[in-house]
Amino acid sequence: MAYGPHTTEDRARMLAAIGVDSIDALFADIPASLRSSKLNLPPPESESELSVRLETMAGRNRVDLISFLGAGAYRHFTPAVVDQLLLRGEFYTAYTPYQPEISQGTLQTIYEYQSMMAELTGLDVVSASHYDGATATAEAALMTCRATHRERVLVSHSVHPHYRETIQTYFAGAALAADEIPLVAGGPADGTTDLAALERLLADADRPVAGVVVANPSFLGLLEPMAEIGKLAHASGALFVAVVEPVSLAVLATPGEYGADIAAGDGQPLGIPLSYGGPYLGILACRDALVRGIPGRLVGMTTDVDGRRAFVMTLRAREQDIRREKAASNICTNQALCALAASIYLGAMGPHGLRDVAALGAARAAELEAALAAAGAPRLHPGPYLNEFTVRVPDAASVHARLIGRGILAGLPVARIMPGEPSLADALLVCATEITTSAEIAAFGAALHEELAGGVR
Amino acid sequence: MTVAGDRLGPTLFERSRPGRGGGKVPHPPKDALARIPGEYLRATGARLPEVSEPELTRHYVNLSQLNYAVDTGFYPLGSCTMKYNPKIDEWAARLNGFAALHPLAPDELAQGTLQLLWELEASLAEIGGMKAVTLQPAAGAQGELTGMLMVKAYHRHRGDTERTEVLVPDSSHGTNPATASMAGFKTVTIPSAADGGVDVQAFRAALGPRTAAIMITNPSTVGLFESRLCELLDAVHEVGALAYMDGANLNAIMGRFKPGEAGFDVMHINVHKTFSTPHGGGGPGAGPVGVGEKLLPFLPSPRVLREPDGRFRLEVPGERPDSIGRVRAFAGNTGVLVRAYAYIRAHGGLGLCEVSDDAVLAANYLKGRVADILDVPFARLCMHEFVASAATLKSATGIRTLDVAKRLIDYGFHPPTIYFPLTVEEALLIEPTETESLETLDAFVEALRCIVAEAHTDPDLLHSAPHDSPVRRLDETTAARQPNLRWRAMTGSQMPCPD
Numbered sequence: 001m002a003y004g005p006h007t008t009e010d011r012a013r014m015l016a017a018i019g020v021d022s023i024d025a026l027f028a029d030i031p032a033s034l035r036s037s038k039l040n041l042p043p044p045e046s047e048s049e050l051s052v053r054l055e056t057m058a059g060r061n062r063v064d065l066i067s068f069l070g071a072g073a074y075r076h077f078t079p080a081v082v083d084q085l086l087l088r089g090e091f092y093t094a095y096t097p098y099q100p101e102i103s104q105g106t107l108q109t110i111y112e113y114q115s116m117m118a119e120l121t122g123l124d125v126v127s128a129s130h131y132d133g134a135t136a137t138a139e140a141a142l143m144t145c146r147a148t149h150r151e152r153v154l155v156s157h158s159v160h161p162h163y164r165e166t167i168q169t170y171f172a173g174a175a176l177a178a179d180e181i182p183l184v185a186g187g188p189a190d191g192t193t194d195l196a197a198l199e200r201l202l203a204d205a206d207r208p209v210a211g212v213v214v215a216n217p218s219f220l221g222l223l224e225p226m227a228e229i230g231k232l233a234h235a236s237g238a239l240f241v242a243v244v245e246p247v248s249l250a251v252l253a254t255p256g257e258y259g260a261d262i263a264a265g266d267g268q269p270l271g272i273p274l275s276y277g278g279p280y281l282g283i284l285a286c287r288d289a290l291v292r293g294i295p296g297r298l299v300g301m302t303t304d305v306d307g308r309r310a311f312v313m314t315l316r317a318r319e320q321d322i323r324r325e326k327a328a329s330n331i332c333t334n335q336a337l338c339a340l341a342a343s344i345y346l347g348a349m350g351p352h353g354l355r356d357v358a359a360l361g362a363a364r365a366a367e368l369e370a371a372l373a374a375a376g377a378p379r380l381h382p383g384p385y386l387n388e389f390t391v392r393v394p395d396a397a398s399v400h401a402r403l404i405g406r407g408i409l410a411g412l413p414v415a416r417i418m419p420g421e422p423s424l425a426d427a428l429l430v431c432a433t434e435i436t437t438s439a440e441i442a443a444f445g446a447a448l449h450e451e452l453a454g455g456v457r
Numbered sequence: 458m459t460v461a462g463d464r465l466g467p468t469l470f471e472r473s474r475p476g477r478g479g480g481k482v483p484h485p486p487k488d489a490l491a492r493i494p495g496e497y498l499r500a501t502g503a504r505l506p507e508v509s510e511p512e513l514t515r516h517y518v519n520l521s522q523l524n525y526a527v528d529t530g531f532y533p534l535g536s537c538t539m540k541y542n543p544k545i546d547e548w549a550a551r552l553n554g555f556a557a558l559h560p561l562a563p564d565e566l567a568q569g570t571l572q573l574l575w576e577l578e579a580s581l582a583e584i585g586g587m588k589a590v591t592l593q594p595a596a597g598a599q600g601e602l603t604g605m606l607m608v609k610a611y612h613r614h615r616g617d618t619e620r621t622e623v624l625v626p627d628s629s630h631g632t633n634p635a636t637a638s639m640a641g642f643k644t645v646t647i648p649s650a651a652d653g654g655v656d657v658q659a660f661r662a663a664l665g666p667r668t669a670a671i672m673i674t675n676p677s678t679v680g681l682f683e684s685r686l687c688e689l690l691d692a693v694h695e696v697g698a699l700a701y702m703d704g705a706n707l708n709a710i711m712g713r714f715k716p717g718e719a720g721f722d723v724m725h726i727n728v729h730k731t732f733s734t735p736h737g738g739g740g741p742g743a744g745p746v747g748v749g750e751k752l753l754p755f756l757p758s759p760r761v762l763r764e765p766d767g768r769f770r771l772e773v774p775g776e777r778p779d780s781i782g783r784v785r786a787f788a789g790n791t792g793v794l795v796r797a798y799a800y801i802r803a804h805g806g807l808g809l810c811e812v813s814d815d816a817v818l819a820a821n822y823l824k825g826r827v828a829d830i831l832d833v834p835f836a837r838l839c840m841h842e843f844v845a846s847a848a849t850l851k852s853a854t855g856i857r858t859l860d861v862a863k864r865l866i867d868y869g870f871h872p873p874t875i876y877f878p879l880t881v882e883e884a885l886l887i888e889p890t891e892t893e894s895l896e897t898l899d900a901f902v903e904a905l906r907c908i909v910a911e912a913h914t915d916p917d918l919l920h921s922a923p924h925d926s927p928v929r930r931l932d933e934t935t936a937a938r939q940p941n942l943r944w945r946a947m948t949g950s951q952m953p954c955p956d
Contacts (some may be wrong), residue, residue, distance in 0.1 A: 001539050018838075023817070034686060034718075038806065039807075042802065049587050058569055059857050060553035060554070061555065061558045063553060075557075090528065093527035093539075097738070101863070101933050104927050109517070115470075117507055117756040119495075124942070162783055165782050169617065173605070223493070274557055275555065276793035279743075279791075280565070304930060308465065308928050314942060315937055322636075324644070327631065327635040330632045333596035333729065333739065347505075352479050353479035354503070356479075357486055
């Protein structure tokens with residue numbers, strides 16, 4: 001075995017101590033009729049062979065293109081210190097801090113994560129982590145139902161389609177309803193959540209609404225009228241859930257400022273690699289009043305018997321290992337190491353650095369908007385955006401495919417994940433971040449211009 | 458290996474001084490945000506810590522040294538399979554081709570990762586004896602939810618809408634009943650029999666036309682193979698219900714027992730246990746779910762498919778209408794799955810059998826030795842873990858399991874899982890794993906022997922343990938009554954930071 005310490009003599013000694021003559025005898029409890037067929041797997045590989053196999057497989061992915069793809073997962077610069085510290089075995093080979101006396105490292109880092117995320121969201125309580133933005137959003141929606149004893153939430157159509165699907169999956173289990181709020185079509189608010197429609201949906205007295213879920217920036221990159229949405233939600237006794245992107249919170253109004261009760265989002269942009277979708281970091285935050293209904297671990301400050309300040313998991317009566325079928329959620333294993341990565345990232349960046357990341361992304365995005373417009377691809381919606389937006393490109397999917405041949409990953413053809421929507425059929429969703437360069441933007445603009453002009457193939 | 462006791466330090470917030478740190482990215486133009494109307498912008502800045510990189514590094518390195526971890530010592534936390542995490546797996550997940558791949562990259566750019574995921578699904582299906590596997594779930598508990606949502610979809614699809622109950626043994630992990638609730642089922646708790654297995658009579662009495670499924674952990678949480686499994690599975694299927702296997706304890710049975718072959722319809726696998734991806738201080742893990750024929754149509758979307766020409770692709774939206782849908786935003790905890798893939802390739806089929814063999818060997822060896830010191834309620838051979846109990850010790854000396862666990866810390870060991878399963882009084886659930894040497898196992902036994910001797914001669918030493926850890930027992934009551942869950946500037950004056 002590749003990582004086992006036992007010699008033949010060790011095994012013989014253990015068998016003798018147990019009093020059986022073979023390892024097979026240890027499995028005597030498995031009924032003969034249930035003994036399995038042989039494991040039909042490839043033979044073992046030495047570390048040197050395995051490393052070549054893995055490098056070859058990794059090499060079959062193409063990560064060398066100039067990329068403008070975001071849509072819920074973002075390329076950012078990660079300071080070297082983040083991964084160096086993350087590789088401390090004392091962090092990554094420990095488990096949930098059940099024994100606080102020998103887990104103060106993990107516990108204090110979680111407390112600091114909760115504190116930093118509270119600063120970013122403007123809310124009081126932050127869970128130690130959830131799986132990703134989609135599951136954190138689904139848990140937030142479930143929280144609103146438990147808190148209000150109502151069985152229906154409203155989710156804006158401009159929330160990430162994969163998040164909306166995840167909410168539907170979770171809600172199907174719980175036999176709760178998640179209905180969509182349509183978007184404004186045309187005019188200055190084109191593509192944002194339709195407030196008049198929201199008001200109508202909230203007015204249905206037979207189907208009271210537990211929570212209203214809206215993303216800012218939206219999936220389409222637009223900034224939403226969050227304060228107004230919050231007022232409408234609260235006027236009907238519903239809670240307001242904001243789906244957020246954490247880097248943007250360095251500059252954009254916070255859930256706390258615009259009156260959200262719960263914030264959910266994905267912490268991946270905070271120093272966590274793209275890794276084809278995970279592991280990421282589900283952020284879940286809420287107001288103090290909801291603390292006993294929030295799912296997931298919470299770490300609090302306390303003292304030990306000698307009066308020394310220390311940290312411990314707390315309010316455990318919400319959790320599955322204590323409350324079983326009455327728990328707030330079934331979550332156990334979370335994404336603690338990703339929360340640690342986010343904390344180190346925020347520590348390395350500092351408040352001004354994080355603001356620079358957000359503002360530089362915004363500046364690059366404006367540059368990108370101008371370059372694409374000049375190439376013949378104007379923005380699809382007129383409203384304000386931060387660093388991600390849609391442009392209109394006739395036959396977007398095939399233009400996108402041809403640009404790959406030119407070494408450019410031209411964002412996301414929106415119809416790929418939101419099919420059947422005429423207003424978005426020609427949309428490309430593109431984003432810029434602080435690592436997008438002017439040269440890359442110019443290359444994209446030039447290539448798109450040639451494609452749209454029917455030029456060089 | 459005890460953890461250092463003199464490194465408690467200030468929070469990152471207390472280390473902060475205005476003007477320190479930053480400088481990692483260029484400054485943006487001054488007017489970068491001018492195009493965004495003021496009402497959309499943050500009114501006051503986030504009060505994040507400002508520290509220099511040297512301070513940041515010392516902060517986290519010093520904090521890391523307050524942790525006990527697999528890399529520093531023996532961590533026999535039952536049910537959690539705290540085995541050694543191979544370093545090549547960390548290296549593999551960080552290869553740029555894997556780490557920098559965007560989850561929405563077109564399939565043609567993602568062939569390496571898609572192939573890896575497809576091969577990993579096939580390997581896990583083989584290990585579990587299942588028809589197919591989804592890699593989407595982020596953790597065991599999410600795997601359970603995924604499995605139970607498929608169970609629900611299966612019954613609903615057949616128009617069988619009266620099945621509202623899920624049977625769960627009282628020795629199960631708390632996630633099982635919590636999952637059943639999340640999936641909209643009512644939990645019916647089945648008591649354990651005296652031998653640690655499911656009480657078949659009680660089980661038969663609870664089973665009926667309302668039963669949607671039974672969730673069984675096998676080997677069970679007391680570390681025993683469920684000896685009446687054939688009978689249980691037959692009875693479940695006879696009434697038209699499905700059988701879910703909690704695969705948390707798969708580390709015991711690779712190559713010996715395939716749940717799918719035995720008749721389980723669905724199971725989850727904790728790759729952070731059996732396949733040695735690190736536990737990360739609480740996560741991330743991954744919780745792939747295997748299914749048999751009946752649940753195949755309901756697997757979450759998108760699945761990874763291999764085309765006849767050998768290319769790999771993800772399903773497109775709506776391709777498999779009976780799917781329960783997505784359980785998360787993207788394909789899975791891929792970075793974790795790369796580690797699991799590397800682990801499986803390093804071992805091959807024979808190596809994985811040997812993993813289980815050695816895990817069971819170590820557990821039985823340790824059980825035999827611990828039986829001289831503490832109660833061991835189930836005398837028969839165990840699988841990869843076993844339950845001990847301090848019940849006799851408690852009646853003789855007043856020393857509880859908690860005291861024994863805390864004193865183990867002074868001897869340099871991470872305590873086992875305590876007070877679980879709930880069915881055994883003063884329980885210690887001990888899982889040595891296959892990567893601990895005989896010397897380590899023997900040293901642990903000696904520590905337990907000393908502690909039990911101390912319980913008779915100097916019980917106060919145990920009541921007040923641990924003594925050599927960075928902090929001692931904590932005031933958990935105040936932590937819960939007056940929760941302090943985030944740093945505020947005034948917290949510092951209320952509770953001075955340690956020197």
